Amino acid sequence: MLAQISSFRERCSPLSVALFVGPHFSAFHVAIPCLVFSPEVFLGPPLFSFKVCAEGAQKGPHGLGLEPQWGLEALAEAHIVIIPGWHDPSSRPSDALIAALRACRARGARIVGLCLGAYVLAYAGLLNGQEATTYWEYAQDFAERFPAVSFKADALYVNSDRLTTSAGVTAGLDCCLAIVREYCGSAAANKIAQRLVLPAYREGGQAQLIEKPVPSSSRDTRINDLLELLRRNLATPCSLDAMARHVHMSRRTLTRSFYEATGMTVSQWLLAERLQRSQVLLETSGQSIETIAESVGFGSAASLRTNFRKVFGVAPREWRRDFGIESDD
Structure with a gap:
């Protein structure tokens, strides 16, 4: 597998990853893809190039802020585009972001929505007719808000025609490692997981450990x-x-x-x-x-x-x- 990775590196430039950070971002969710796809995490020739972009300066929790070097233009040539969460499920993304994501989809890029980032993909209409998941606390809201999406409430992460969505919190790590494994093989993913002191693999279909929602009453x-x-x-x-x-x-x-x-x-x-x-x-x-x-x-x-x-x-x-x-x- 390492030989296959070396061969890939000799023939191709690193895969480009663009991370879009939205308003009132979660520092944890932003950090996940930064850790997994950062060139520094993999000892040896980098497997990915990595850019963080946003629509201007953004504010996060506890006084954290982000002044990105790149705007939406970073999405235009990325092989993999990642939305690491979203601040408000009821808030529609900007028309500019939606247009950029649709253009990414049209040219065949992989688009990833971690946790509530799945809402961004759904608002853009990318998930219509596709399978998807998100953080379990928002399962009912997501399913009701986007009935055209085939929602999988219990999955850790879901891949559907180059569209990837994940459950919340640490499921984002599982999802990102699965993407590394898909593009670069198990040896690379295992090496990154080892450096991050993480389990190397959790199947995307593994259930989120949640209490099953059972209706307590009805109108009848x-x-x-x-x-x-x-x-x-x-x-x-x-x-x-x-x-x-x-x-x-x-x-x-x-x-x-x-x-x-x-x-x-x-x-x-x-x-x-x-x-x-x-x-x-x-x-x-x-x-x-x-x-x-x-x-x-x-x-x-x-x-x-x-x-x-x-x-x-x-x-x-x-x-x-x-x-x-x-x-x-």
């Missing part, structure tokens, strides 16, 4: 009544027919009304609620995995483990180890 009082009944009786099997009788609806009407009220099917809602309750019990109680599984309606520890790992990417015992109370199971 009958569905609200059913949700409360189901929450009180998670361990008790309840058929769709029994639920329909409880709310005085036909089975078909219940299915449609439940989805309209919660955005989930009944089975999806029950799974999410059971997983959320499992998280709470793992964090706050010393109950065994088997006891928790039975109390939330999974029926067996094996079923809990399978569903928990599928959704959160870790086993219940690992979740308890990281966030909760030790037990003997």
Whole structure:
């Protein structure tokens, strides 16, 4: 792999990276691509050239400021353009920035939105019809604001036709290292990760460790009544027919009304609620995995483990180890 990198370096100039810094920037999010793509971080011939640009002087937190050497013209020839966050999801970027990003897209540049930087790409219309992600706290806002985007709420980072978006905070590091790996190979990415004292690789599809959003109520009082009944009786099997009788609806009407009220099917809602309750019990109680599984309606520890790992990417015992109370199971 090192031979391949050397061969690339002999044949080509370093890949150019342009980092656009917006108003009220986050110092941490700006620092991530600076660390990963800086020529100084890789011992040997540089793999990337790196420019920081902005639309004039910018203010950051705690009195930090930025007076960039380059403006939007730096985006015009960059192989990779990175937006490291965005100060306000409700704030549309300038027309000049949107036009510059669309021009980058048209000529085939890689465009990256780290954390809330995904909003900038979405406002520019670049993500329409593409998959994308962002910081989990803004998942619902993003999905509602940009319905034309195929949103992946749990991913650490997503690549979709030279458009890359990441979740928040340290997921930006995973995302940037994945880009290095894609362009320069694993040896280069591993070397950078080693110098930054980071794990060399986390799969982009690995779940963000978040509490699954489960609707607590709806505008339909009958569905609200059913949700409360189901929450009180998670361990008790309840058929769709029994639920329909409880709310005085036909089975078909219940299915449609439940989805309209919660955005989930009944089975999806029950799974999410059971997983959320499992998280709470793992964090706050010393109950065994088997006891928790039975109390939330999974029926067996094996079923809990399978569903928990599928959704959160870790086993219940690992979740308890990281966030909760030790037990003997």
